[in-house]
Amino acid sequence: MTDPILVADAIDVRFGDFQALSGFSLSVQSGTIHALIGPNGAGKTTLFNALTGVRKPSGGSIVFDGHTVTRTSAHRRVHYGMSRSFQVTALFAALTVAENLRLAVQARYAAEGWVFWRSPDRRRDIRDEVDALLADTFLTDRADTRTGDLSHGGQRSLEIGMALAGRPKLIFLDEPLAGMGIDDVHRTKGLISSLRRRMAVLLIEHNMSVVLDISDRITVMAAGRKIAEDVPAKIRTDAAVRTAYLGSTA
Amino acid sequence: MSTQLLLFQVLNGVGIGMIYFLLSVGLTLIFGLMRFVNFAHGAFYLAAAYIAYAVVLWTGSFWWALLLGPAFVAILALAIERLLLRHTYSLPHEAQILITFAVALFIQEVVILLFTPLGHNVPVPAALSGVLFLGPYVYPAYRLAVVGAAVLVAIVLWIAIERTKMGSILRAGSESAEMVSLLGINVDRVFMATFALGAALAGFAGVLVAPLRGVEPFMSAEALGIAFVVVVVGGLGTLSGALVGGILIGLVQSIMSTLWPEGAQLMIYAAMALVILVRPTGLLGRI
Amino acid sequence: MRATKRLPNLATAIVLAALVVLPFIVPATLASQIAIFATGALSVAILLGAVGLLSFGQGLYLGIGAYVCGILVRDAGMGLLSALLMATLSGAVLAGLLGSVIVRRHGVYFVMLTLAFAQMGYFAVLAFKGVTGGENGLSGLPRQFDLLGLSIADPLSMYGFMAGAFFLVFLLVQRVIASPFGSVLAAIRENESRSEALGYPVSRYKTAAVALAGAIAGLAGGLHVIFLGFVPPSDIELEMSQRLLVIALIGGIGSPGGALVGSAFYTIVSETLSEIWPRWLALIALLLIGLVLFLPGGLWSVGRRISALFERNTTHD
Numbered sequence: 035m036t037d038p039i040l041v042a043d044a045i046d047v048r049f050g051d052f053q054a055l056s057g058f059s060l061s062v063q064s065g066t067i068h069a070l071i072g073p074n075g076a077g078k079t080t081l082f083n084a085l086t087g088v089r090k091p092s093g094g095s096i097v098f099d100g101h102t103v104t105r106t107s108a109h110r111r112v113h114y115g116m117s118r119s120f121q122v123t124a125l126f127a128a129l130t131v132a133e134n135l136r137l138a139v140q141a142r143y144a145a146e147g148w149v150f151w152r153s154p155d156r157r158r159d160i161r162d163e164v165d166a167l168l169a170d171t172f173l174t175d176r177a178d179t180r181t182g183d184l185s186h187g188g189q190r191s192l193e194i195g196m197a198l199a200g201r202p203k204l205i206f207l208d209e210p211l212a213g214m215g216i217d218d219v220h221r222t223k224g225l226i227s228s229l230r231r232r233m234a235v236l237l238i239e240h241n242m243s244v245v246l247d248i249s250d251r252i253t254v255m256a257a258g259r260k261i262a263e264d265v266p267a268k269i270r271t272d273a274a275v276r277t278a279y280l281g282s283t284a
Numbered sequence: 285m286s287t288q289l290l291l292f293q294v295l296n297g298v299g300i301g302m303i304y305f306l307l308s309v310g311l312t313l314i315f316g317l318m319r320f321v322n323f324a325h326g327a328f329y330l331a332a333a334y335i336a337y338a339v340v341l342w343t344g345s346f347w348w349a350l351l352l353g354p355a356f357v358a359i360l361a362l363a364i365e366r367l368l369l370r371h372t373y374s375l376p377h378e379a380q381i382l383i384t385f386a387v388a389l390f391i392q393e394v395v396i397l398l399f400t401p402l403g404h405n406v407p408v409p410a411a412l413s414g415v416l417f418l419g420p421y422v423y424p425a426y427r428l429a430v431v432g433a434a435v436l437v438a439i440v441l442w443i444a445i446e447r448t449k450m451g452s453i454l455r456a457g458s459e460s461a462e463m464v465s466l467l468g469i470n471v472d473r474v475f476m477a478t479f480a481l482g483a484a485l486a487g488f489a490g491v492l493v494a495p496l497r498g499v500e501p502f503m504s505a506e507a508l509g510i511a512f513v514v515v516v517v518g519g520l521g522t523l524s525g526a527l528v529g530g531i532l533i534g535l536v537q538s539i540m541s542t543l544w545p546e547g548a549q550l551m552i553y554a555a556m557a558l559v560i561l562v563r564p565t566g567l568l569g570r571i
Numbered sequence: 572m573r574a575t576k577r578l579p580n581l582a583t584a585i586v587l588a589a590l591v592v593l594p595f596i597v598p599a600t601l602a603s604q605i606a607i608f609a610t611g612a613l614s615v616a617i618l619l620g621a622v623g624l625l626s627f628g629q630g631l632y633l634g635i636g637a638y639v640c641g642i643l644v645r646d647a648g649m650g651l652l653s654a655l656l657m658a659t660l661s662g663a664v665l666a667g668l669l670g671s672v673i674v675r676r677h678g679v680y681f682v683m684l685t686l687a688f689a690q691m692g693y694f695a696v697l698a699f700k701g702v703t704g705g706e707n708g709l710s711g712l713p714r715q716f717d718l719l720g721l722s723i724a725d726p727l728s729m730y731g732f733m734a735g736a737f738f739l740v741f742l743l744v745q746r747v748i749a750s751p752f753g754s755v756l757a758a759i760r761e762n763e764s765r766s767e768a769l770g771y772p773v774s775r776y777k778t779a780a781v782a783l784a785g786a787i788a789g790l791a792g793g794l795h796v797i798f799l800g801f802v803p804p805s806d807i808e809l810e811m812s813q814r815l816l817v818i819a820l821i822g823g824i825g826s827p828g829g830a831l832v833g834s835a836f837y838t839i840v841s842e843t844l845s846e847i848w849p850r851w852l853a854l855i856a857l858l859l860i861g862l863v864l865f866l867p868g869g870l871w872s873v874g875r876r877i878s879a880l881f882e883r884n885t886t887h888d
Contacts, residue, residue: 321682377679378619381682382820382863393850393852396849509690509809512683513687550695553690556691564676
C-alpha cells in the first residue's frame with residue numbers, strides 16, 4: 035500500500051474558548067475519494083481551513099506529500115499540490131468565467147504572473163488548459179459570461195473548475211453540489227467520480243446518496259471530533275453515526 | 285542627562301501624551317464602532333479651535349468657547365453623517381475615507397476664507413495664566429489644567445463605556461453592528477451619536493490646545509497625522525489603545541526634544557514605524 | 572483599471588492627441604505642469620485602480636525623487652537622463668521597502684500608514700536640513716538641460732520632454748495593466764483571499780505594485796525639479812500627496828488616461844480660479860464629494876459613457 039498523500043495528526047483548532055476541532059486525525063490515500071460528513075457545526079469547513087492553511091491549528095501536525103505543512107501559508111500549499119473549492123462561492127464576480135479559470139491556471143506557472151510586457155493571450159498552452167476545464171465543467175457556452183451573472187449551479191461548477199485548474203494532487207471540495215439542480219448534480223457527480231484517476235479528493239457534502247455512491251472512504255464528524263471512519267457500506271449501518279445525525283438526510 | 289531633567293522630561297512627556305490621547309480618542313471611538321477612519325478628524329479639531337479663537341475674541345470668555353466649540357462641531361458632524369456619510373455605508377470603505385477627506389478640505393478652506401491663512405494667538409484664560417514651580421522648572425498652569433482635563437475625559441469615557449448601557453451598546457456594536465440592530469437598537473442613531481461624540485472630542489481637544497499653540501489653518505493636517513500615529517501605535521478601536529499610544533508618543537517627543545530637537549517630529553513617526561514592524565496591530569490592537 | 576485587449580487603442584490615440592494639442596490651448600509652462608502632475612497622478616491611479624490600494628502618500632516618493640534628482644544634478648553634476656533614472660529608482664526602492672511593511676495591513680490601516688509615512692518624509696526633510704535645505708528647499712541647480720545634445724530650456728521643448736515622459740509612462744501603465752501581472756493585480760483587487768487560495772503570493776504582488784507606483788512618482792518628482800530648476804519642500808508636503816490623489820480621482824482611475832484629464836482639469840482650474848477666488852479648493856472638495864457619490868469613474872468615465880451610448884445606437888442585437 036502506498037503512503038497516504040495527506041496525514042493530519044491530532045489537529046486542534048480553538049477560537050478563543052471554543053474548541054472547534056479536538057485531536058482530529060485523518061489520512062487520505064491518492065486516487066481515492068474520501069468524504070467528510072457530519073451535522074452542521076461539526077467542524078468540517080474548519081478542518082478544511084486548517085488543512086489548506088487558511089487557519090493555523092493550535093495543535094497537531096499536517097504532512098502533505100512528504101512535506102510538513104502545518105504552518106505553511108495557504109499560497110505555498112497550493113504549490114505543493116493542494117487546491118480547494120469554497121462553500122460560499124468566492125469567485126471573481128466582475129470577471130468572466132474564462133478569465134476566472136485563466137487566473138487559476140496561470141497561478142500554477144509561477145513566473146507567468148510576473149510577466150508585464152505582453153498580453154496574457156499569447157500563452158497558447160494556458161488557453162488550451164482553460165478550454166479543457168470549460169469542457170470538464172460544462173461551461174464552454176458560458177465562457178464569456180460575467181461570473182456574477184452566472185446561475186448558482188454554474189457558479190458551483192466554476193468553483194470546481196477553479197480548484198481543478200491547480201492540477202492538484204489533493205483537491206478539497208466543500209459542498210460542491212449545494213443548491214444544484216438535478217441535472218447539474220448528475221453531471222458533477224460524474225466529474226468528481228472521474229477525478230480519482232488523477233488525484234485524491236477530500237469531499238464535504240450533505241447529499242448522502244451521492245456520498246455513499248462515489249466515496250471510497252467516509253469520515254464522520256461531530257462537535258469537532260471524529261466519531262466514525264470506514265467504507266460507505268459500514269458507515270450506512272453505524273449506530274454512532276445515526277445518533278450523531280438524528281434525523282439524517284438520505 | 286541628569287535624573288532631575290529626565291524626570292521632568294518624563295512628566296512632560298506624559299503630559300503631552302495625555303493631550304495626544306485627547307486628540308486621538310475621538311478617532312479611535314469612531315473607528316471602534318463604525319469601522320472607518322474619519323479623515324475629517326483634524327478638520328473638526330481645527331474648526332473648534334477657530335471657534336474658540338472667535339468666541340474669545342468677541343466675548344472674552346474661554347469657558348463659552350469650551351462649550352460652543354465642541355457643540356458646534358458635534359452639530360456639524362451630525363449634519364455630515366446624515367447628509368453624506370449615510371449614503372456611503374454600502375460602498376467600499378475608500379468612499380468614506382474620500383468623503384471625509386473632501387469634507388476636511390472644505391472645512392479648511394472655509395476656515396481660511398473666514399479667518400485668513402495667517403495664524404492667530406488665543407489667550408490663556410485669566411484664571412489659569414499662572415505658573416507652577418516643579419523644582420527648578422517652570423510649568424505653565426494652563427498646561428497642567430489641560431492635562432488634568434484630558435485625564436478627566438479619560439475617566440469619564442471609561443466609565444461611560446464600561447459601565448453604562450450606552451457604553452455596552454457601543455462595545456457590542458464594535459463587535460457586530462448587525463447583531464446590535466437585530467437586538468432592536470436603532471443602529472443609525474448609534475452611528476450618528478458616535479460620530480458626533482468623536483467629533484466633539486476632537487473639538488474639545490482643539491479648543492483646549494488653542495491657547496497652547498495658537499491657531500492656524502494647516503494644523504488640521506498635523507493633528508490628523510498625530511492622531512494616526514497614536515492609534516497605529518496604541519491599537520485602533522480602543523480607549524486604552526489611544527491612552528497607551530498617546531503617552532508613548534508624548535514620551536518620545538519630550539525626550540527627543542532635548543536630545544535632537546529638529547528630529548523630534550521625525551522620531552515620532554520613526555517610533556510608529558518601529559511599532560508596526562514589531563507589532564503590526566499596535567501595542568494593544570486586536571485587528 | 573480595466574485592461575483593453577488591443578494596444579495601442581482609442582485611449583492611446585486620445586491621450587496622444589490631447590498631448591499634441593495641449594500647448595496650443597494653454598501656455599507651454601502650464602502644459603508642462605499638467606504633464607508632470609499627470610505622471611504623478613498615475614502613481615495614485617495605478618494603485619487604486621489596478622490593485623484597489625488607496626494611497627495618501629505618493630507625494631513622499633515624488634518628493635524623494637525630487638530631492639535625489641536635485642542633489643545629483645547639483646552636487647554630482649549628473650546629466651538629465653541619469654538623474655531622472657536615479658529619481659525613479661529611489662522612488663521604487665523606498666516604496667518597495669515601506670510597501671513590504673505596510674501591504675500586510677489591510678483596509679484603513681494601509682491608508683493611514685501611507686499618510687503617516689508621507690508626514691514622516693516631510694519631517695525627515697526638515698530634520699536633515701543640512702542635506703535638503705529644510706524649509707528653503709534646494710537651489711543652485713543648472714537651469715539649462717540637454718537631452719542628447721538638444722537643449723530643452725525653452726518652454727516648448729521643455730513641454731515636449733515632459734509630455735514625452737508622461738506618454739512613455741502612460742504606455743507602460745497600459746501595457747502592465749493588460750499583462751499577466753496586471754491580471755493578477757486585478758484578481759487581488761476583486762477578491763484577495765481567492766487570489767491567495769489560488770496560489771498567488773499576494774503580499775509580494777502588492778509590494779511590487781507599490782514599488783512601481785513609487786517609481787512613477789519618483790520620476791514625476793525628478794521631472795518637476797528639471798522643470799522648476801530647484802527643489803521645493805512642498806514637493807514632499809502632505810499637500811502634494813493630496814493633490815495627486817485629487818487629480819487621479821477627478822480624472823478617473825478606471826483608465827490611465829484619466830490622470831491626464833484630471834491633471835489638465837485641476838491645473839487649469841487652479842490657474843484660472845486662483846486669480847478670481849483664492850478658495851477654489853473648496854469647490855474641488857465639493858466636486859470630490861459629488862464624484863464619490865455620483866460619478867466614481869471620474870471625468871474619463873463620462874467619455875466612456877458617451878461612447879457607450881454611441882455603441883448602443885449603432886449596433887442592434
